[in-house]
Amino acid sequence: MKTVALKELQVNKRAIFTLFALLTILVLLAGIAEAKVSKANGPFKYDPKNYGTTDFYGEDGSPVTGAFTVCAPEGEQFLTGSTQATADIRVFGIKQVMDADGNPLDPPVDIPLDSIPGSQIAGAFSMSPDEPTFWSSVPSDCQEIAVTISNPNVSEDYYGVYHVKVKAKAAKSRIGVGSGSIFVLALRPSLAPEDTTPPNVTINDPLNGSSHLLGPIDVSFTAHDPVPGTGVASVSAGIISFGGGFPNTPISLATDPALPVPACNPTDATGTFTPTGGSGATGTTLGAAFYYNSAADKSLSGTGTYTLTATATDGAANTGTDSATFDVKYDIDFTQASRIGNQSRAKFHFSVARSDSTFMYDKTVRVDLVDTSNSSVVSTHYYGTGDIKDYVQIDSAVPEYKTQFWGLATNKTYKAEVWFRDVDGAYVKHGESGSVTIP
Numbered sequence: 001m002k003t004v005a006l007k008e009l010q011v012n013k014r015a016i017f018t019l020f021a022l023l024t025i026l027v028l029l030a031g032i033a034e035a036k037v038s039k040a041n042g043p044f045k046y047d048p049k050n051y052g053t054t055d056f057y058g059e060d061g062s063p064v065t066g067a068f069t070v071c072a073p074e075g076e077q078f079l080t081g082s083t084q085a086t087a088d089i090r091v092f093g094i095k096q097v098m099d100a101d102g103n104p105l106d107p108p109v110d111i112p113l114d115s116i117p118g119s120q121i122a123g124a125f126s127m128s129p130d131e132p133t134f135w136s137s138v139p140s141d142c143q144e145i146a147v148t149i150s151n152p153n154v155s156e157d158y159y160g161v162y163h164v165k166v167k168a169k170a171a172k173s174r175i176g177v178g179s180g181s182i183f184v185l186a187l188r189p190s191l192a193p194e195d196t197t198p199p200n201v202t203i204n205d206p207l208n209g210s211s212h213l214l215g216p217i218d219v220s221f222t223a224h225d226p227v228p229g230t231g232v233a234s235v236s237a238g239i240i241s242f243g244g245g246f247p248n249t250p251i252s253l254a255t256d257p258a259l260p261v262p263a264c265n266p267t268d269a270t271g272t273f274t275p276t277g278g279s280g281a282t283g284t285t286l287g288a289a290f291y292y293n294s295a296a297d298k299s300l301s302g303t304g305t306y307t308l309t310a311t312a313t314d315g316a317a318n319t320g321t322d323s324a325t326f327d328v329k330y331d332i333d334f335t336q337a338s339r340i341g342n343q344s345r346a347k348f349h350f351s352v353a354r355s356d357s358t359f360m361y362d363k364t365v366r367v368d369l370v371d372t373s374n375s376s377v378v379s380t381h382y383y384g385t386g387d388i389k390d391y392v393q394i395d396s397a398v399p400e401y402k403t404q405f406w407g408l409a410t411n412k413t414y415k416a417e418v419w420f421r422d423v424d425g426a427y428v429k430h431g432e433s434g435s436v437t438i439p
Contacts, residue, residue: 044071088130094117096111117152162185166181213353222269223269231260242304242325275423284358300423304424330352334433365419367380
């Protein structure tokens with residue numbers, strides 16, 4: 001009996017050993033078979049990792065488009081054994097790295113995606129496709145993701161520079177999200193509108209079309225740059241005579257308030273223009289009288305027609321102007337305009353002065369005797385020292401200008417018109433007498 005039992009035990013041991021060996025072989029064979037299938041193990045990869053900066057100012061700015069590439073790990077199957085994986089492309093994290101003034105934040109501030117700025121910034125990113133499918137059968141399958149970034153229109157409390165991290169997530173396929181692609185989003189205050197509007201300029205003195213006595217003439221104008229603008233930065237003024245005999249000459253100006261001034265803040269510019277003979281001794285004695293012998297030999301007063309041009313320039317180099325044309329003349333005062341006795345003769349005496357009442361000597365004088373019935377010129381006299389019936393004399397003793405016209409037609413009424421050459425050499429009428437009748 002013992003011998004039989006021992007034999008049975010030996011048989012059982014051999015069977016158990018054989019069974020164990022077979023199981024071991026099966027496991028090894030299964031492992032070998034499984035090892036022949038490569039697994040896609042690793043995270044998604046991104047290119048570029050740092051996209052660049054997108055700027056938005058206030059609520060301005062059109063959407064900006066771009067793209068980045070997401071690549072799945074290589075392998076015949078993903079870790080789940082599947083050959084395809086669908087990923088979710090979206091914003092996974094936001095950090096503020098600078099404040100609204102451009103100061104770095106150390107350390108950067110994490111912005112929760114469910115916060116007000118976080119939800120607005122994340123919502124400004126749109127991806128296409130936003131759920132791409134990756135295939136393990138395609139070696140290192142890569143997908144280009146188009147990105148559209150709109151202005152998140154955050155309030156000014158949230159202006160600053162943000163790092164926005166966009167990633168791909170395929171949790172069901174057990175693929176790591178990886179480092180992602182970082183987009184830099186700069187949210188700044190609104191830019192001041194571009195200033196393309198020139199300043200407004202208004203001349204106050206001398207007014208356009210005005211007439212002034214020879215002498216110092218006030219120059220003044222007001223300039224302001226309308227809102228939105230950069231403000232008046234500089235002003236200038238120049239005066240030129242009608243014919244160019246007095247070339248364009250800058251006027252020294254003072255401004256109140258001083259320049260520069262902000263937009264919509266006016267500044268008043270003031271100065272003085274004194275034509276030749278308007279002050280000083282020139283033209284105030286017979287020896288220093290104005291004259292005209294020829295274009296090359298002359299000394300002319302500053303009477304005539306001028307144009308003032310006033311200019312204002314703003315901080316953006318826009319230029320505004322205003323202009324005014326005005327006349328400068330002598331003050332003519334007739335002291336006599338009458339018939340001589342019962343004769344067919346008339347005499348005219350008059351004074352010529354500048355604005356400060358100084359008597360002026362000007363040998364370019366011309367006196368026209370005009371028939372008032374038809375405005376025709378009957379006779380003309382010029383300066384001279386000859387007979388008074390032929391010339392206009394200057395009597396320094398009085399002082400006064402005087403002339404006579406003889407042999408006038410009867411039953412006529414006359415007047416005398418006084419003319420002088422101006423700064424350009426042209427004759428300009430300065431005054432006229434009362435009527436004189438020869439019965």
